[in-house]
Amino acid sequence: MRRNWFRRFTGVRNRGINPQGFHVSQLKFYLLLLPLAVFMLLPIVFIFSSAFKPPDELYAYPPRFFVVNPTFKNFTDLFSKMSSSGVPVSRYLFNSVVITLVAVAASILVSSTAAYALSKKRFKLKQTLFAVNTVALMFVPIAVTIPRFLVIERLNLLDTFWVHILPGLAMPVGLFLLKQFMDSIPNEVIEAAQIDGASDVQIYWRIILPMIRPAIATIAILTFQAAWNNAETSALYVNTESLKTFAFYLSTLTTATTGANAVAGQGIAAAAALIMFLPNLIIFILLQSQVMSTMSHSGLK
Amino acid sequence: MPPKTSFQKWLRRKGSAYGFLSMYALLFFVFIVVPVLAAFLLSFTFFDTIQFPRFIGLHNYIALITQDDTFMRYVLPNTIQFAVIVGPGGYALAFLLAWVLAQLPRIPRTLFALILYSPSMTSGVAMAVVWKTLFSGDQIGYLNSFLMNLGIVQEPIQWLQSPDYLMTIMIVVTLWSSMGIGFLAMLAGILEINPELYEAAALDGVSSRWQEIFYITIPSMKPQMLFGAVMAIVGTFQAGAIGVTLSGSNPTPQYAGQLIVNHIEDYGFLRYEMGYAAAVSVVLLLMVLFFTRLSNHLFASEE
Secondary structure, eight states: OHHHHHHHTTOGGGSSSSOSSOOGGGHHHHHHHHHHHHHHHHHHHHHHHHHTOOHHHHTOSSOOSSOSSOOSHHHHHHHHOBOTTSOBHHHHHHHHHHHHHHHHHHHHHHHHHHHHHHHHOOOTTHHHHHHHHHHGGGOOGGGGHHHHHHHHHHTTOTTSSGGGTHHHHOOHHHHHHHHHHHHTSOHHHHHHHHHTTOOHHHIIIIIIHHHTHHHHHHHHHHHHHHHHTOOHHHHHHOOOGGGOOHHHHHHHHHHOOSHHHHHHHHHHHHHHHHHHHHHHHHHHHHHHHHHHHHHTTOOOO | OOOOSHHHHHIIIIIHHHHHHHHHHHHHIIIIIHHHHHHHHHTTEEOOSSSOOEEOTTHHHHHHHHTOHHIIIIIHHHHHHHHHIIIIIHHHHHHHHHHHHHTSOHHHHHHHHHHHHHHHHSOHHHHHHHHHHHTOSSTTSHHHHHHHHHTSOSSOOOTTTOTTTHHHHHHHHHHHTOOSHHHHHHHHHHHHSOHHHHHHHHHTTOOSHHHHIIIIIHHHTHHHHHHHHHHHHHHHHHGGGHHHHHHSSSSOGGGTTOOHHHHHHIIIIISOOHHHHHHHHHHHHHHHHHHHHHHHHHHOOOO
16 A cells, blocks of 8 residues: 555656656656746736735835735726726726627637638648748737838728727737648548538538637637737827727826826726736636647647 | 539639638738838838838938947847847747646646746736836835845835846846747647657667757657747747836837837837838848748758
């Protein structure tokens, strides 16, 4: 009995890649990871802690990292506040929610239809177009902010709802991951459906979409992060205050670095930062196993 | 009903493929291809957004190399320093951490992966709140208070306004949030490797874990390594706004944290010299292209 117990932690099966259980040789990895995990988590714990701090703790000297008397005051303050131009904070949040939902849905539709064509259809430009998309993986949007501004201006998209959505929809990484994942679906499945007389749209909707759920979850997360965290679009392309996003509102809170505004705003800014961060975290936790199974198809050959 | 004309035939066979592609292709063309081409074309012009762009040949590029003192003295060295540490550094760190995580059973592995990945979920604007408090320049700042308690510094330091520290803080903050999608891809890649390869290697005399990494792990997951590399390169250059976010001003204090991305914004949106800004954009895109080519050479799969 004792021997078996001992073997559980020293057995060969528990060594090396992807072990089944604990092994003494893993201790060194835990020792390495634990301090690092603490370092990675500190700033995030700090958001949680600050968001619930009452004012006297926010400006206490010496500063204290953890909250002692947690309160929701920062959150109630945040939502009773108006921006300097008279738009209530809930309006920014509402915009962000709507924009993010539409962007995620549209991005799934746009990328998955294109991935279906590139993965399962035969046509002349297929290889070329996929190669172009692969090159575009290294596209750095921030580098072409200015020509993008000119394009958006020409299309009369400035200061509209759609300027939040459209420019981000063509996401090369998203298409790439979806296409690679779709390649793992055997062609026989589709041929069988064709013999049964299914149309392309039916195949896409009834067969492909249910089979690529993990990849869809992954690009949903990527689009979610991009859209939800986007403050730049509001700053560069939108003038109407009531069309701007929550992320943008948060950035106006943090740019006030000096004076009374900075002092008053710190707790509110922390509360807003927590509201920004939490949805990202929750969605990733819910979908992480899907993301990992998509990532195993992510190789770039 | 059988199709009649050849167009209908084409439509039936190939048309749907193009139909499925059309939405993505259109958006890709409008928001990626056109801006890149426009940047390229504008880089040969003088353009102040009011008058029509005037062709001036290579003048912008020549000015960039010979006259732009700020670019040569601060922006280029800063960008190279930042990119070399954050790019390969963050990439190596991501691989090593992924490898370490792969040595753990599933539940602790998932937990640690989540913790390491979570910083990359945060947005720049949300984290600005945190960095500004942690690195605050007065004695209420956490870092100052901590160091003063230990007696390491006597006076509070203006971390984010000081040219001596801004770059270091930018690098730490960016590395902190660099365990992103490339890291997850490499973790998945390591876990996918057939365990029999390791057994075979052990029989062939591969004994240490380091040998295992170099002879088995990396060669078996080159595609994921390449994907991770591309993501690291893009992430590095994309992270360029961090200096402005932290210091709250563009240009950053004494140009200490000025990266090429900030230089583009400085000329494009603050001085309205769009043609010149476009030339700088093209240089940035070429830098990304160069580094991606380089990693292609390192990790190309032999066919």
